[in-house]
Amino acid sequence: MCSLVYPPKPKPGDRVAILSPSHGLPGALPLPHELGLRRLREDFGLEPVEYPTTRRMGSGSAERAADLHAAFADPGIKAVISTIGGDAQIAMLSHLDPELLRACPKPFFGFSDNTNLLAYLAMLDIVGYHGASVMTQFGRPGQMHPLTAESARAALFTSGEYELRAASEYGDIDRDWAEPGTFAAQPTMRPCDPWWWHNPGRVVTGRSWGGNLAIVSWLLMADKAVRPVEEYAGQVLILETSEELPSDEEVYRVLRCMGERGLLRQFSALLFAKPKTWALDRPTTPEESAAYRAAQRAAVLRALDEYAPEMMAVFDVDFGHTDPQLVIPYGGSIRVDGVAERIFVTY
Template identity: 50%
Template sequence: MLPNLRGSPTRLRPGSRVAIVSPSSPGPGVFPHVHELAMKRLQLELQLTPVEYPTTRQIGATPRERAIDINAAFADQSIEAIMATIGGDDQITILPFLDADLIAKNPKPFFGYSDNTNLLNYLWNVGIIGYHGGSTMVHLARPGGLHPLSTASLRAALFTGGDFELQPVTEFSEDEQDWNDYKAWADPDGLQPSPVQSSVGWHWHQPDRVVTGPTWGGNQEILDWNLAVSRWIRNDMADYSGCVLLLETSEEMPSSTYVFRTLRNAGERGLLAQFPAVLVGRPKASNIEVRLGQEERVQYRRKQREAILNAFSIYNPAAMIVFDVDFGHTDPQWILPYGGFITVNGPERRIIVHYG
């Protein structure tokens, strides 16, 4: 059965103390100019008080040291939320050092995405609602300032709660700013957002029902790792029954073959059959090293969509799926609850987030 999920006991307010942690890559230590801009905006624009932990900027911190910071942030009664600075590729190694009992007794919202899917899934298993999105170096230090759409959902998650209706965006961006360009980041007013592309909105597959359920999922590559180690995936697949699956891929731009095979593996375990509705994040088709042409980007997204439809046609042909919802690695990014409820209204083509 589903865990008894709990959110934050209180909404944040101006001056609330927020833990700033680096459970994966030491981005703040490598790019301190980007991190400091994020902290400045956290204070000036969101009016929150950042509290850095020993490994937040530490390059080479061990998994145990990073886990100590996570445990301490949950244990500290003065901390009202926890934000990851950035993702990475080894967060799975800190999970064995986390204190599940301590964390479960001190629920508070955790924000992050990408490699932070590890922590979001871990918290889901101990009964705590997290938030997919909100990594500080990406969203707060964004070139050109905070994106109004991303920030609206972040504010709803942090401060106001309630129901929040997502909207298809008219433009999105995916080309990254070079964080090594110290001169550009020294003048944040001079930073330019990455080039934008026009959006054709969401793609609906079988929008024939209304589904309300708690969310689970996150970054597909990280979910694949969790399934491989079998420590933070429940043995009884029925525990996921009725959840709305969140699914998105990273800037590493996995192939459509990889996307299909990992979903096939999940399907063979009976996992895909549990989800009546699926939200798929807009795939990122560009990174700092690979800049595809516009038609190549369209084809990359089309092939990924086809791979996902192929997998679900085999393992859950009745699923309602919405593609190109902006909660993945592109910009803007909706901040979605992880374990909290979402309504996917197919007949009306609406997605409503319930922030509690």
């Protein structure tokens, strides 16, 4: 394993690449994209630079890889930020040039399907950043959530340890991005409980790995951007589920397969994100949302009981598809303090 690389950070005034490595959704739904770009300019002082496939629907894997290579190779680009996720990024990995990415490391920001790129960069020992996409976090209706903005700013511009703070309210109720009125009002928020700790009482520090649970399962099936099992010993597993709202049984089955692979027991701790519980085609009541979260937590605990009974786990951490979203270094250091029930990341 090579030495860990934290790429140099941008500073206000720098140019940053805005890419769609998964899906060119800005071309179909420009409103959140334009809002996100404006916030990057006005609130963060960065100059967004778009590439040929950023707003192009249906771009091929090789085309999207070429944009990524161009952004990493350009010395004037100081960070790379994804517009949104999707479901096709895994096919892009075979088009990537690892030597180019190693030679020109840049901070990369994204989540969901961008788990593919984050895992690929981690294979090269380049730290990425799970979270803060243009359309979802920077383009949040109303204004950016303060916790999201603070975390994104720290991850973009600073280095060193940062304490994650639990939200007292959260949002996961979607609205139509094609309607201009969507962006005039603040999102609907619901109260939420503190993070839920399992097997606390000790402190662990390790590199992070994981991301979106579905994408992790795909990477394992395709055997892409995955190290030998034993190389994950002592690391911190981070997992989140998407707007597809997987069933608790599906969550358990993925973790069971990770257990059978001998992978689950390698990790010293698990951070499991607050799951999204509401979708436009599957609206839920607060009671149904609570039941869904409880069932998903029970599925994870069932797998841990069978394959990693000593593992410390923290549930409902705010780094998934819910609002606010905290940025997590991917491949970087996380300190999980189960004694004080606090979490620290190194940006």
